[in-house]
Amino acid sequence: MEIFLIIFATIFGLLVGSFLNALIYRLPRNINIAVPRSSCTSCNKVISWYENIPVLSYIFLRGKCSGCDSKISWEYPFVEIISALAAFLIAPSSLSAPALLNFFFFFSVYSCFLVHFIVDLKHxxxxxxxxxxxxxxxxxxxxxxxxxxxxxxxxxxxxxxxxxxxxxxxxxxxxxxxxxxxxxxxxxxxxxxxxxxxxxxxxxxxxxxxxxxxxxxxxxxxxxxxxxxxxxxxxxxxxxxxxxxxxxxxxxxxxx
Structure with missing residues (x-):
């Protein structure tokens, strides 16, 4: 059970990392975090779901937009990877309510800290x-x-x-x-x-x-x-x- 929870938490961290990338880009620009769909910042091509898979899409696309070949910042996979690592480090040891709440609390704090850190450095x-x-x-x-x-x-x-x-x-x-x-x-x-x-x-x-x-x-x-x-x-x-x-x-x- 513990191995399963660690794997699940790590995958969850990858997915949340992708969302944090959206927050890092949109919040300082006052863009709605829900709409519109993510698009290339150079050619405005809407990013398909299969081009938005954490880390894997960056590797398959070779770090370039499929529409205009402009480079995709290494920041995106980096945020996803360290989010997966953070989730791994604080993965719950059981499905008990205290363990899950503890995981939610610490991972939420990590996510806020990371967004703040990068946004403040850049903006x-x-x-x-x-x-x-x-x-x-x-x-x-x-x-x-x-x-x-x-x-x-x-x-x-x-x-x-x-x-x-x-x-x-x-x-x-x-x-x-x-x-x-x-x-x-x-x-x-x-x-x-x-x-x-x-x-x-x-x-x-x-x-x-x-x-x-x-x-x-x-x-x-x-x-x-x-x-x-x-x-x-x-x-x-x-x-x-x-x-x-x-x-x-x-x-x-x-x-x-």
Whole structure:
């Protein structure tokens, strides 16, 4: 049964990865996620169902559109493969309600983190719809697993502290130091991480962002005046906080 669930979860991850590709492309462009059907971004050829099979279609098409031969980004199969890997790592061990709910929760969080990470890198925005979904998911889980003071103070700190810092920065420099999407993401994480966890995330993500920024500027990869998307740093730290213990235990279960 466990092998079957692992295989099913991995295939499910591949399919969801294909959907995440659609979100990554459509959300920052304000395109409806349901319609119209997917099409080539170069020639607008509608993609047939057999051209939309995760990973396999990319291989059979040799990474090119069947209509105009324009290259298909490697990002598409990459997202599908790492989504399958994530689903494999958190596959449920049984068909019990707790195991299935646990899988749904962690895979949902992974999916939101991945969409946020790539969209912010490419477009420097964190879609409100993803932040709202994360906030609702985290609040629901914390509601049943922690006292109300845990998630309420955590959410308030997640929203309030970065907002205060950003406001002070604006008063001193006349510039927006932290985007609204970043602040909302902190707030959503605060519901799940609680007051101590969210403050750890705020300081560690700021430290990581500053460190990476210094390295990129020193190596002349970017110029000092170029903005650096901050969401990925929040997500990297948040991923360790949310998934670290669960994934480590899962990996250890495969070691004799």
């Amino acid at each position: 420097q925005i964190l879609p409100d719809s993803i932040n709202l979904y994360l906030a609702a998911l985290f609040l629901l889980v914390s509601w049943f697993s922690h006292p109300w003071t845990f998630w309420l103070i955590g959410g308030a700190l997640g929203l309030g502290f970065p907002l205060l810092v950003s406001w002070v920065f604006y008063l001193l420099r006349g510039e927006v130091g932290l985007g609204g999407g970043d602040i909302k993401l902190y707030g959503a994480l605060g519901f799940y991480l609680g007051p101590i966890g969210i403050m750890q995330n705020i300081f560690l993500s700021c430290f990581l962002g500053a460190l990476v920024g210094i390295v990129l500027i020193a190596t002349k990869v970017i110029k000092k005046e170029n903005p650096i998307p901050f969401g990925p740093f929040i997500i990297v730290v948040g991923a360790f906080q949310v998934f670290g213990e669960s994934w480590f235990k899962h990996l250890m279960s495969y070691i004799p």
